[in-house]
Amino acid sequence: MAGCACTGEKVDSPQDLQLMDLLGHYRGYDGSLIPVLQGVQEIYGYLPAEVLEKVSQELKIPFSKVFGVVTFYAQFHLKPRGRNIIRVCLGTACHVLGNAKVFDRLKDILGVDNGGTTDDLRFTLESVACIGACGLAPCIMINDDTHGRLTVDGLEDILAQYA
Amino acid sequence: MSISKEMRSDIEERYKRNLERPRIVVGLGTCGIAAGGNKVMDAIKAEVAKKGLDVDVDFTSCIGMCFAEPVVEMALPGRASVVYGGVGPENVVQLIESHMVQKTPVAEQAQIQILGGAEAYEGIPAMEKSEYYEQQVRSVTWRLGRTNPERIEDYIATGGYEGIQKALTMDRIAIIDEIKKSGLRGRGGGGFPTGTKWQFVHDAVGDKKYIVCNADEGDPGAFMDRSVLEGDPHAVLEGMMIAAYAIGADEGVIYCRAEYPLAIRRLNMAIKVAEEMGIMGENIMGSGFNFKVRIKAGAGAFVCGEETALLNSIEGQRGMPRVRPPFPAHKGLWQKPTCLNNVETFANVPNIIRKGGDWFSSMGTEKSKGSKVFCITGKINHTGLCEVPMGMTLRDLVYNIAGGIKDGKKFKAVQSGGPSGGCLPTEKLDLSIDYESLGQAGAIMGSGGLVFMDEDSCMLDIAKYFLNFTQMESCGKCTPCREGTKRMLETLERICEGNGVPEDIDNLERLAKVIKTSALCALGQTAPNPVLTTLKYFRDEYEAHINEKRCPAGVCPELLNYTILADKCIGCGVCIKACPTGAISGEKKAVHVIDPTKCVKCGACVPKCKFDAIAKA
Incomplete structure (x- = not known):
């Protein structure tokens, strides 16, 4: 987080330094808002409100517009996210081959609903329209790995690979 | 710097020498991984x-046989290279021993062999003669699965950057004319003639012009752009460079979806690497032409994926479409003339310039020239990526390339063009695959996703699925799309839950017409297509849902009832354990029963029963 909640003082955490670098890199470029937001999310794992305010000031873009862009794109998140992001493909091929059952089973195992994050911040479970691996349907993506030809029974083994 | 003749022949020489060495090549596209x-x-x-072993181990991208992944190719000097499918770490030892050491291919696991002038093996189909590839052409996709996409030398050795070299010696208008002559049309779905678009941007007045590559492939069921980007990235860059030179742009942006890392x-x-080699950047090949490209x-x-929304997104705005005119060709990125083409369109360009427009237009139909890459998925035997000449029939695609419907079931429909497209029935199997024929049938060519369905697929469920998609992805700018798709979806949901009324069909049709004619962008204008085509070709299914409260395909849960067949049930109790809600009861060795008030129709019991005693209707 940018700043320490207990004292209200600004603390230069490694994340804040990365943020300064990022803003320095993009300052003055046209159309930099989305890459900056992507960078912020890379640094903090999500988009903390106070960082968005800073982005708005630094890029001289009204906060309302920043917020508008953040809420428009599915990729941006205003709440903390799990270390591992599971994206369940609900594309046509996956749909036809029964990925809904895989989704239900994952919800059961993790005890979260679509969009939820486990309490230990290990996993966030979401759905995605299509990850473009239809030839391997039904499939899910965990972080950048695609897991295909899934069966409901094999899911726990796959999850175990992610700490 | 430029690629001199000596340099090119040197690279070619080395490339050929490498091909003559013993090699093992693994397919590492996203699908292979x-x-x-x-x-x-x-x-x-x-x-x-x-x-x-003295063997080179290398990787390539996706050869297109998704059904056979992971794919491994093994080659010995002077012999054809054999492509094995379904290779797991467990059979690597045996494959290497047999093929590379004993020099005896494992025919049972071999999918195809690639001859390339070398001596063939007995009992393995040659690529050009194999079921999957015989009717394909490999024009845009030919480097996929054949070269290493991370080595520029592989690209150059196979004719790469010859197109831009030739283009730089040509007059700009001559390049545009060559593209016009080829008949190339936008491969992203719209089908707008590429040469004409270039001409517009060329003629537009502006101190700065942009080239934008649309790599925001978002249609569910479509992954050809991903495969081309992963397998032949330089071809896309070269295509963009040629376009940039022709229209007078010096800057390009590739807008690629983040889901394709x-x-x-x-x-x-x-x-x-192209910049390091001086192929891209300032004063390219000594011509005075500058070009740089970045990825967004x-x-x-x-x-x-809609062009004007894409431009807004590059500018850092919410990705909402703009009102046209003005078209991007006149006022595009940062209000400057902008040429926007899809990945596959750009990837076609280098070949057209190298081999000439006539070569390209010799393939295809009168109005749809060349080849098209399709992603064939769903309930077929061969899911994957294929490239076919325009004008092939859907029947050839299903029964030859795709290897027919899975598990010997009956073909019911093919969905072409994703959420903007439509479902075509058996009667349309002899339709030629080209922009006009598909459009007339109510579907669209779209970006190239073809999802096949068998008799177990409910057409309302499919239509509902797509509407749900467009409704969720509607940006909300214009009312017909934002509200209309939602109302259509609600109607469909009601029908699938068994609460449909006969007027629903008319209402759906009327609403669809309004949305089609009044939505701001293509997303909205085409959103009703899945409903309209299913209404056109599968009206009886709608009627069955509405009038008889029955789902003929047995998909819509609210309309299903599970029962245990007394003559088949032996009372083993397996289904009782499988039922998550405790809806099944019965003594051991006595016929079990399902309590319909407790059954949630999840279907978990069906696959568990070894005696096919559970029926759904």
């Missing part, structure tokens, strides 16, 4: 090292 390609790669490297990585590598990663909005 998903199927476990990296583990296979590790196993191969370990085994080669252990045996101390491997494509973005390979593109970045390609740009970096999408942020997860389907509507950004």
